[in-house]
Amino acid sequence: MTYDVRPLNKSFKDGLQYVWDSTSLKVAEECYQKYYYKMIEGWDNPRKGHHLRFGMHYATALEHFHKHLALGMDRDEATEAVVLEALIDTWDRQGPEDTGAPWESGDPNKNRPNLIRSIIWYLDHFSDDPVSTVILADGKPAVEHSFTLEVNDGIYFAGHLDRLGEYSSKPYVTDNKTTGTTLSQHYFNQFSPDMQMSMYTFAGKAIFHIPVAGVMIDAAQIAVGFTRFERGFTFRTESQLNEWYDDTMYLIQDVRRATRERHFPKRLSACGNYGGCEFRAVCSRSPEVRKNFLEADFKQGWVWDPLQRR
């Protein structure tokens, strides 16, 4: 028996998700009902899309910067290359004939000028960075690595590692985060335990066959008048990763069972997380009218697909 899944998502086979990335795992971990709305029915909140877009352009610019440097470009040239790339990628055209217009995010913080500012300020802030890009055995820099990894009997992990960096003789997966909140130890505490950081460490070890110690997180606080940076680390021991793997496999099998049974219980304790779940207003309605509220506030179209390459 197969189930009604939006047709474009290649991470599903026979109606069940078999390719998992940290985003879809995190959604499932938060709430099965949210997983149903987002991953199976493909409902997306258009008002939140700009956070994703800002973060992707920002991470891409920094990732490409390190790639240019590792391939021999000088700092100034590499800066100009990634700034121009970000400016072009945020110049929106509707078609080849369209002259285009700058991306308007509608957000006073995460917008196009602040994206460019954040890229340039980051590169200056970390201009004397002691972290070097790991060079792999084949001579290539360990940057921009999308992976699909079979882990267990037809289940795959997928994702994208920005870069492997070496700091104090230890290799780390590096990750860039953007946030509106003040950067403090409290901010970095959220990454342990954390699905994404465990997945990155696990994948870094499995793909590159080197003893990745954890993830080095360069966080950027984006405000109207400034971008501030802090670096934090999150570590994973071998036994922590083994425990995470077992827990994750259990979660995946349970979500697949829930999908087969078409029963997606709400996890009520998660409704208030991070300022409130985006579907809270929908779930608070009576089941027979929820679809109307979904259609009013969400768009059903593009679905997050772990197999989609950046």
Added chain:
Amino acid sequence: MSDLTELFARDPLQYEKQDLQQIIEEMRKKRGQFVLGNAKAGSLKPPASEKAKAVSSLKLDLDL
């Protein structure tokens, strides 16, 4: 010499090399001001005083 707002409003595929360098340079100057303690240095909005100056320079006599 264009200002940043004007540069951001232009198609980046039409940029000259110096346009790009000017954006980077201006942003670096703003960072320098931020490092010195100006927490609004990175804003691309003109300060209120400049806005007021610009409005008064229009010398509008709307006579509504």
